Amino acid sequence: xxxxxxxxxxxxxxxxxxxxxxxxxxxxxxxxxxxxxxxxxxxxxxxxxxxxxxxxxxxxxxxxxxxxxxxxxxxxxxxxxxxxxxxxxxxxxxxxxxxxxxxxxxxxxxxxxxxxxxxxxxxxxxxxxxxxxxxxxxxxxxxxxxxxxxxxxxxxxxxxxxxxxxxxxxxxxxxxxxxxxxxxxxxxxxxxxxxxxxxxxxxxxxxxxxxxxxxxxxxxxxxxxxxxxxxxxxxxxxxxxxxxxxxxxxxxxxx
Amino acid sequence: xxxxxxxxxxxxxxxxxxxxxxxxxxxxxxxxxxxxxxxxxxxxxxxxxxxxxxxxxxxxxxxxxxxxxxxxxxxxxxxxxxxxxxxxxxxxxxxxxxxxxxxxxxxxxxxxxxxxxxxxxxxxxxxxxxxxxxxxxxxxxxxxxxxxxxxxxxxxxxxxxxxxxxxxxxxxxxxxxxxxxxxxxxxxxxxxxxxxxxxxxxxxxxxxxxxxxxxxxxxxxxxxxxxxxxxxxxxxxxxxxxxxxxxxxxxxxxxxxxxxxxxxxxxxxxxxxxxxxxxxxxxxxxxxxxxxxxx
Numbered sequence: 001x002x003x004x005x006x007x008x009x010x011x012x013x014x015x016x017x018x019x020x021x022x023x024x025x026x027x028x029x030x031x032x033x034x035x036x037x038x039x040x041x042x043x044x045x046x047x048x049x050x051x052x053x054x055x056x057x058x059x060x061x062x063x064x065x066x067x068x069x070x071x072x073x074x075x076x077x078x079x080x081x082x083x084x085x086x087x088x089x090x091x092x093x094x095x096x097x098x099x100x101x102x103x104x105x106x107x108x109x110x111x112x113x114x115x116x117x118x119x120x121x122x123x124x125x126x127x128x129x130x131x132x133x134x135x136x137x138x139x140x141x142x143x144x145x146x147x148x149x150x151x152x153x154x155x156x157x158x159x160x161x162x163x164x165x166x167x168x169x170x171x172x173x174x175x176x177x178x179x180x181x182x183x184x185x186x187x188x189x190x191x192x193x194x195x196x197x198x199x200x201x202x203x204x205x206x207x208x209x210x211x212x213x214x215x216x217x218x219x220x221x222x223x224x225x226x227x228x229x230x231x232x233x234x235x236x237x238x239x240x241x242x243x244x245x246x247x248x249x250x251x252x253x254x255x
Numbered sequence: 256x257x258x259x260x261x262x263x264x265x266x267x268x269x270x271x272x273x274x275x276x277x278x279x280x281x282x283x284x285x286x287x288x289x290x291x292x293x294x295x296x297x298x299x300x301x302x303x304x305x306x307x308x309x310x311x312x313x314x315x316x317x318x319x320x321x322x323x324x325x326x327x328x329x330x331x332x333x334x335x336x337x338x339x340x341x342x343x344x345x346x347x348x349x350x351x352x353x354x355x356x357x358x359x360x361x362x363x364x365x366x367x368x369x370x371x372x373x374x375x376x377x378x379x380x381x382x383x384x385x386x387x388x389x390x391x392x393x394x395x396x397x398x399x400x401x402x403x404x405x406x407x408x409x410x411x412x413x414x415x416x417x418x419x420x421x422x423x424x425x426x427x428x429x430x431x432x433x434x435x436x437x438x439x440x441x442x443x444x445x446x447x448x449x450x451x452x453x454x455x456x457x458x459x460x461x462x463x464x465x466x467x468x469x470x471x472x473x474x475x476x477x478x479x480x481x482x483x484x485x486x487x488x489x490x491x492x493x494x495x496x497x498x499x500x501x502x503x504x505x506x507x508x509x510x511x512x513x514x515x516x517x518x519x520x521x522x523x524x525x526x527x528x529x530x531x532x533x534x535x536x537x538x539x540x541x542x543x544x545x546x547x548x549x550x
Contacts, residue, residue: 052427074426084427092420094532103417106410107429116411116438165428 004063005030005169005200006051011060011070013046013224020046022224023060028169033191033201035215037208037235039244042221044204045087048171051202052084053077065168078107083166085158087173087204093147097138100146100157101129104164136160136190151178156187163194170194172203176210188214212236220244261385267497268392269453274477274489275399276446281475282484283412284439285419286336290347291474293354294444296466298324298451300358303370303461313376313456317449324448325441332440336433351468358463369462376456392453396490399446404486406442415439419484469511476518482528491529 006028013021021043028034036044050057051064053074062070069077083104092100102120105128109115133139136156141149146157155175162170172191176184184207191214195201205211211218212232220228220235222244228235235241277291301323305316335346358364365371375382376391383391406412414435417425422432455461473496481492499513500506506513525534 054423054426073431074423075429075431078427078429086424086427090421090424092417092424094420095416099413099416103413103425103430104428106413109410110414110429110431110435116414117405117409119405119408120410120413121408161424161428 002029002031004028005065006202007061007063008047008051009061009063011047011050011057011062013043013050013055014058020224021050021057024221024224024226026219026226026229028200028202030168030200031195031198032216033195033203033214035211035218036202036204036221037206037211037218038221038227041223043224044221045173046224047221048084048173048202048204051077052082052171075110078165079111081166081168082171083162083164083169084171085155085162085173085175087177089151089154089158091146091149091154091157093145095146096143097146097149097157098126098129098133098142101132101160101164102126104161105129107165132160132164135163135193137186152180152183155179156190159187159190163199166199169200169202172201174204174206176205176207184210258385261389263498263501265389265392265457267493268389268396269450269457270474270477270497271490271493272392272396272399272453273447273450274474274481274493275396275403276443276450277474278443278478278483278485278489279403279406279415279446280439280443281478282482282488283406283419284415284436286436286439287340287344288347288440288443289344289468289471289475290349290351290354291443291447292466292468292470293351294324294328294447295451295454295470295474296354296358296461296463297327297444298448299455299461299466300364300370300451301448302452302455303373304364306373306456307370313374313452317452320452321445321448324451325445328444328447329437329441332437332444336436336440348468348471351466351471355463355467358466365462367462369460370455371460373455373459373461375459388457392457395449395453399449400486400490402442402446407486411435411438416484472511479518479528480521482530482534485528485530488528488530495529 004027008024008026011021011024024047036047038044049055050070051062053072053076056071061068064080064082092103102125105125106120130139130142133142136159138153138156138160141153149157159172159175176187179187188210191201215232217230218232218235219226220241227240227244228238273291273295277288280286280288298320302316302320305311305319306313331350335343335350338346359367375384414425414430417428417430418432418435426432477492477496478489480495481490482488521528527534529536
């Protein structure tokens with residue numbers, strides 16, 4: 001169960017002279033929820049973009065399931081079973097909620113020149129799509145235009161798409177932000193369910209309470225460097241983390 | 256119907272075919288193209304050359320014409336589709352001017368004189384003209400509409416819709432942006448090739464000016480007016496913009512001014528086109544046919 005699924009090894013990323021990530025190392029094991037936390041600008045989303053193939057790293061290696069994936073294009077990383085959501089939601093706005101999920105269901109066919117000509121309007125696809133929507137609690141809205149949904153529902157729609165693609169690993173980029181209290185509770189239960197079904201979860205989270213409660217382990221980034229890694233309890237007591245992140249936040253809250 | 260009406264109707268149906276092709280690129284895949292007339296021209300020129308120099312019949316040449324046009328579409332699409340939006344618009348305009356210049360300045364393509372003496376299309380031993388040719392065009396338009404309809408139902412079409420809406424989200428779902436943009440481009444240019452072949456055999460004398468940049472603007476106007484990404488929008492757009500200059504004969508000299516005005520009004524009041532999402536026509540339909548939606 002606990003073998004390494006994703007390994008980020010000594011990965012750096014520069015944007016011109018800006019060092020966004022500086023020799024980052026961490027691993028995601030299958031069957032765990034790993035939280036990536038850190039103050040704004042720490043490089044968390046850059047890290048996601050490297051893993052999901054949006055752009056290549058400047059140095060270092062990324063291994064997924066024993067295969068080197070740095071420099072692999074986004075659509076090919078997806079094909080390996082890695083799904084992701086976006087910090088700024090990216091729905092296919094003019095398509096319906098169900099169609100959004102069906103786009104993700106097409107992943108098995110997009111590489112095959114013959115299969116792309118077959119129809120996506122089949123009953124079985126529809127049912128599978130609806131089942132996925134039920135899982136994230138959007139089945140009632142299946143025929144609604146995605147562009148008309150409020151943020152909370154869009155975050156769940158993105159998770160539904162990511163789950164359809166990400167059979168082995170899903171990357172959730174601040175999926176809790178902008179959600180109401182009960183939505184947060186529902187989403188926590190959903191993410192635990194995802195892990196228990198055998199899909200590893202790597203998530204970026206700003207809400208410390210959620211991250212501490214939900215994640216099995218945490219990796220803390222600050223200014224492009226990894227400053228700590230460990231269980232939520234260990235992280236809570238880590239001085240560097242408190243200094244770099246929690247400490248500053250506490251001071252901010254007090255003021 | 257008198258000959259004049261049939262001529263206009265035939266030209267409109269040929270334009271409708273070409274505009275359906277453009278709709279695949281612009282409406283379905285969301286890739287702006289202001290150079291579609293170039294591919295219309297490549298279709299027409301290859302049909303004309305195959306008929307006059309190689310002596311092939313329309314039917315024998317047609318597959319070659321479509322494949323040639325689609326292949327050139329693929330070659331030109333490969334570099335162009337790496338840029339987006341405004342840059343893609345500029346690039347496709349460039350393609351249009353280059354292709355037009357090649358037709359105009361290379362003697363093989365007839366130069367400024369164009370290519371004349373293109374034979375009529377023969378069907379079951381009879382030479383098609385007038386109404387017969389019009390029906391042939393309608394037949395091909397129907398085939399193209401069926402192809403477009405099928406495209407919207409295929410996984411490839413769905414992938415194109417996703418790309419149109421958000422490229423990075425689509426890529427995160429296994430859709431290769433380059434591959435599917437090219438797919439739409441090739442399908443769209445192949446359809447333009449078909450339209451070009453019909454045009455060459457109908458007009459029977461073609462020259463570079465028939466496929467110049469203003470024609471591309473006209474084609475794009477037809478898509479926008481009818482409704483981008485809808486099945487019938489291109490047909491309606493071609494019908495309206497094809498018929499209007501005839502209906503308002505005195506306006507002909509001001510045609511482009513008129514198009515511009517029409518486009519501005521459309522963008523202001525019906526941004527999705529006449530048949531687009533939330534348009535007046537759509538709303539009237541949904542009032543007349545309550546709850547026929549959601550299949």
